[in-house]
Structure formats: C-alpha cells, structure tokens
Amino acid sequence: MDFAFTAEQEELIRTLRGFARKELATRSQHWDKSGEFPASAWRQMGELGLLGLRAPAEYGGQETDLLTTGIAMEEIARGDFSCTYALQLAGLAGEIIGKNGSDEVKKRWLPGIISGESVVAIALTEPSVGSDAANLVCRAVRDGDEYVITGEKSGISMGMFAHVVMLFARTDASAKARGVTAFAVPLDAPGVSRSQLRDLGSRSIGRAVLSFDHVRIPASHRLGEEGTGFYQVMRGFDFNRVFITLACLGSAQASLEETMAYVKERKAFGKPIAQFEGVSFPIAEAATYVDAARWMSYRALWLADHGRPYTKEAAMAKWWGPKLAVETIHQCLLLHGHYGYTDELPFEQRLRDVIGLEIGDGTAEVMKLIVARELMGRETLPY
Ligand SMILES: Cc1cc2nc3c(=O)[nH]c(=O)nc-3n(C[C@H](O)[C@H](O)[C@H](O)COP(=O)(O)OP(=O)(O)OC[C@H]3O[C@@H](n4cnc5c(N)ncnc54)[C@H](O)[C@@H]3O)c2cc1C
Numbered sequence: 001m002d003f004a005f006t007a008e009q010e011e012l013i014r015t016l017r018g019f020a021r022k023e024l025a026t027r028s029q030h031w032d033k034s035g036e037f038p039a040s041a042w043r044q045m046g047e048l049g050l051l052g053l054r055a056p057a058e059y060g061g062q063e064t065d066l067l068t069t070g071i072a073m074e075e076i077a078r079g080d081f082s083c084t085y086a087l088q089l090a091g092l093a094g095e096i097i098g099k100n101g102s103d104e105v106k107k108r109w110l111p112g113i114i115s116g117e118s119v120v121a122i123a124l125t126e127p128s129v130g131s132d133a134a135n136l137v138c139r140a141v142r143d144g145d146e147y148v149i150t151g152e153k154s155g156i157s158m159g160m161f162a163h164v165v166m167l168f169a170r171t172d173a174s175a176k177a178r179g180v181t182a183f184a185v186p187l188d189a190p191g192v193s194r195s196q197l198r199d200l201g202s203r204s205i206g207r208a209v210l211s212f213d214h215v216r217i218p219a220s221h222r223l224g225e226e227g228t229g230f231y232q233v234m235r236g237f238d239f240n241r242v243f244i245t246l247a248c249l250g251s252a253q254a255s256l257e258e259t260m261a262y263v264k265e266r267k268a269f270g271k272p273i274a275q276f277e278g279v280s281f282p283i284a285e286a287a288t289y290v291d292a293a294r295w296m297s298y299r300a301l302w303l304a305d306h307g308r309p310y311t312k313e314a315a316m317a318k319w320w321g322p323k324l325a326v327e328t329i330h331q332c333l334l335l336h337g338h339y340g341y342t343d344e345l346p347f348e349q350r351l352r353d354v355i356g357l358e359i360g361d362g363t364a365e366v367m368k369l370i371v372a373r374e375l376m377g378r379e380t381l382p383y
Contacts, residue, residue, distance in 0.1 A: 009068055013075060019048065020079025025346075028080035031204035032349050037119075037161045038204055042086050046116025050076070050087055054094030059110035061094055066239050067301040070246045074294075077250030081353035082202045084247040085157050086116070091243065092236045093120045096166050097184060100224035100232055105184045109164050121162035121187075123153035123210055124233055130155070131366045133168075134177040134230055138212065140169035147222065149185060149215040157360070159208025160196050162187055167212075168229045175227065182229035184221045191215040201352025238314045241361055242300045245321030248354045249294050252325040255332040255350060256287055263335055279335060286328040293321045312374035319367035322358040329354060 005013070023044060031038050045051055053069045055061025069091060077084050093113050097106060097120075112118030129135050138151025149169055156165070165185050172179030187194070191213040199207055224232060260283060263274040273279045300313035333340040333347035340347050358364060372380045 005071070009071055012068065013071060015048070016050075016072060016075035017078065019044070020075055020077075024076065024079025024083055028082075028346070029343065029349065031080065031082065032201075032353075033203075035203045035206070037206060038080070038083060041080070041083050042116040042119065044116070045076070045083065045086050046114060051090035051116055052094070052114035053087070054091040054098070055110055055114050056094070056098045056106070059098070059106055060114045061098070061110070065301075065305045066242075067298060067305055069239075070243055070297060070301045073243045073247045074250035074253070077247040078254040081247060081251050081350060082204045084243075084250075085202070085205050088240055088243055088247075089120050089122060089158060090114065092122055092240055093166065095236045095239075096122075096182060096223060096232050100182065100228070101184060102220045102222075104220050105223070109184060112163070118164065119158055119162045121156050121158040121165045121210075122233070123156045123159075123165045123167045125153060125155045127152055127154045127209070131363060133233075134180065136168060136170060136180060138167070138169045139173075140171050140181060140183060142171070142219070143216075145219050146216045147183065147219060149183065149191075149212045149217065151212055153210045153212075155197065155207055155360075156210055157202075157205045157207050159194055159210050160206030165210065166223065166233075168233060171226045177230040178227045180230040181226045182223035182232050183217060184223060185212070185215065185217055189215050189217060200355060201349065202356050237361055238311050239301065239304055241314045241318035241367075242297050242304075244357045244361055245293065245297050245317040248322045248325035248357055249290055249297070251350045251354055252286070252290050252328040253294075255329045255347060256283065256290065258346075259283060259332040259335050266337075273335075282331050282335070286331055289324050290328060293317065293324050297321065312371055315362075315367040315370035315374070318362060319364040319371070322354055323364060325354045326351065326358065 024041060049062055050072055052061035053064040057063050073084050073087055090113050109118060113120050124133050126136050126138060140147045140149050165187055167183050167185045168180050170179050171181040192215055193211045194208045197207045263279050264272050266273050297317045300310045300317050303310035303313060329347055329351045336345055339345055
C-alpha cells in the first residue's frame with residue numbers, strides 16, 4: 001500500500017490550487033448570478049491540459065490515469081464547482097468518442113474538446129426516463145448512409161452551449177439495454193432545438209431539454225456497434241461517479257478550511273468560538289467523514305487504474321460523497337452565523353451547486369441498488 005501522491009500529482013495539486021483560487025473563485029459568483037457560460041475558463045483549462053486528461057494522445061490528449069484526473073476534479077471544485085463539468089464531460093468524451101468513434105468523428109471533435117474551444121455534452125436522460133435509462137425511447141433509424149434521430153433528451157448539462165452531444169438512442173425496439181446505440185450528434189444540425197431549465201445551482205452549465213426532430217447524421221457518427229451504447233455509457237459512469245464525488249468533496253474541503261480559519265477569529269462570550277465544543281466537534285466530525293469519503297474515492301480510482309472491478313466502490317462513493325458534501329457545506333454555512341446565509345460568502349452557492357450531483361449521474365437510491373446487487377447478487381434487485 002502506498003498512500004502518497006507522486007511528485008507529478010503534488011505538482012498538479014499546487015498548480016491547480018493556485019489556478020482555482022486566482023482564476024475561478026474570483027469569477028464563480030459572477031457566472032452563478034449571470035448564468036454566463038465560462039468560455040474563457042474552459043479554454044484556460046484546455047491550455048492546462050485538463051480537458052485532454054482522458055483523451056487519446058493521437059488527438060492531443062494525455063491518457064492520464066483516473067486517480068490523477070480525480071485529484072484535478074477536487075482542485076477545480078475548490079474554485080468553481082460548475083467548472084468541474086468541463087473535466088467530467090471531456091473525460092467521458094475521451095472514453096466514449098476516443099474508444100468508439102470513427103477516425104472522422106475523432107478528428108472532427110476531439111482536438112476542439114481538448115483545447116476547450118468545442119463543448120461536448122452527454123444525453124441519456126429523457127422526459128420519461130432517468131434512473132431507468134435502459135428504457136429510453138429516443139430512436140435512431142438507419143436510412144442508407146444516415147441515421148434519422150427523433151426524440152427528446154432532458155436535463156442535459158451544457159445543453160444550451162454544447163457544439164456536439166454524445167447521444168443514446170434506441171436502434172432496436174425489441175431489446176432493452178442491448179437496443180441502445182451511441183451517436184455523436186452536431187448540435188447545429190437541422191431539426192435540433194434547445195430550451196433552458198431554470199436550476200437551483202450550477203447556473204452556468206446551461207442545463208437544457210434537447211429536442212431532435214428527424215435529425216439526420218452520417219452513419220459514420222455512430223459510436224461503436226449498434227446495441228453497445230448503454231454499456232459504453234455505464235462504463236464511463238463508473239469512473240465519472242467517483243470524479244463527481246471528488247468534486248463535491250473538494251467543495252466541502254474548501255468550505256471546511258475557510259470555516260476553521262473563521263471560527264478561530266470570530267469571538268463570542270469573550271473567546272474564539274473554536275473553543276466551544278459545539279463548534280469544534282462538528283468540524284472534527286465533518287473532517288473525519290470527508291477524509292474517509294476521499295480515500296474511498298481514491299481507492300475506487302486506484303482499482304480502476306489497476307484494471308480491477310470497482311463498480312461497487314464507485315456506487316458507494318457516489319451515494320455518500322455528494323450527500324456528505326451537502327451536510328458539510330450546510331454546517332460550514334451555519335458556523336458563519338448570518339453572514340454564511342448571505343451571498344457575500346460562497347457557502348450558499350456551493351450548497352446549491354453540490355445538491356445537483358446528489359441527482360445527476362445516478363441518485364443515491366439507484367447507487368444503493370448497485371451496491372446491494374454487487375454485494376448480494378441480482379436477486380436483490382426489485383426489477
Ligand atoms: C445537475 C444535474 C446534471 C445532469 N446532467 C445530465 C446530463 O448531462 N446528461 C443526462 O443525460 N442527464 C443528466 N442529468 C439527469 C440525471 O442523470 C437524472 O436526473 C437522474 O438519473 C435521475 O433521473 P430522473 O430525474 O428521471 O428521476 P427518476 O428516475 O424519475 O427518479 C425519481 C426519484 O425516484 C427514485 N427512484 C427511481 N427508481 C428507483 C428505484 N428503483 N428504487 C428506489 N428509488 C428509485 C430516484 O432515486 C429519485 O429520488 C442531470 C441531472 C442533474 C440534477
């Protein structure tokens with residue numbers, strides 16, 4: 001066992017911590033209030049190599065290990081939680097497009113995604129199916145050298161801004177998960193329309209409903225074989241769920257550090273409030289849980305990097321980490337008294353932001369079903 005980061009990882013943490021503090025934290029509230037897409041931050045993250053961490057070297061990526069990518073998520077989240085969606089989505093594109101795309105699709109999209117010039121989204125959820133994604137109804141029908149896509153996708157992060165979407169559609173009505181195929185769909189294609197959702201948090205990621213009305217794409221834009229789409233996205237979700245957990249924990253950790261500094265300064269009843277156990281014990285408890293969840297996440301990614309099964313560990317991290325981050329940030333907000341409740345401090349925004357990922361990429365209930373299935377077998381599933 002080795003619990004130490006490599007020298008390269010230490011260097012990455014130092015660089016990203018400075019970047020997040022200087023370039024992201026200073027603009028985070030503006031992006032939240034205006035709902036503006038942080039295009040310049042996307043490009044800066046591209047320049048830092050963060051959007052190519054999981055992409056093939058041939059297209060400008062770095063093929064970095066998952067653990068290092070997870071650490072990067074944590075650091076970016078300290079500055080602006082919504083900017084971690086850039087790493088998530090670029091990471092999924094590296095996996096899904098990088099491993100399954102035709103040369104034409106990879107050449108067209110990967111270099112731009114890696115540089116931060118092109119924005120990619122992933123569209124699985126639909127108005128009538130979310131947790132039960134294998135039952136999706138959006139369909140893709142082959143017509144000569146093209147596919148015709150018809151249907152609606154809902155709740156899509158970056159939906160308002162993305163240039164291309166990794167879309168999952170049904171190519172076989174008689175099969176469930178095995179009837180789902182992945183496609184790269186340019187969002188300037190005729191027949192695509194978008195409408196924005198008004199979210200509680202992460203307002204700069206333009207979550208949207210995407211509608212596809214007989215959208216024609218070349219057959220070369222299919223990602224992998226017909227019927228393999230659901231498995232591609234689930235493989236991606238295993239590591240992405242841990243990335244999400246680490247982003248939530250990064251936000252919680254930053255909140256804890258700011259709170260520790262504050263309670264040593266703030267006085268009540270003639271002494272620093274840190275001297276009251278009612279203040280120091282919740283901090284001690286939160287720090288313990290955050291540390292445990294972080295190491296659970298690192299271990300899950302370590303297992304993945306070593307080619308070992310980690311679906312159970314990823315689901316464990318995903319049901320617990322975002323919930324823990326919500327509780328920790330809430331506690332930090334309270335420990336700042338009424339100032340914590342204002343938008344002069346970052347806690348209310350962080351709280352709104354992390355709640356989204358208690359739902360996105362799989363709810364806690366669905367994660368617990370996965371954990372139970374992995375522990376006790378498929379006979380424990382209710383379906
Ligand atoms: C911030 C955010 C970002 C997102 N980004 C994307 C994106 O980029 N792309 C994309 O495709 N989707 C995205 N989503 C959608 C997200 O993946 C879905 O919302 C999620 O999978 C849940 O689906 P649903 O909303 O349809 O809820 P439902 O599936 O309708 O679930 C409703 C409730 O029922 C519970 N439930 C459902 N089934 C069971 C069960 N078997 N046992 C116990 N409880 C159950 C759920 O846990 C939940 O509490 C995003 C969502 C959020 C909030």
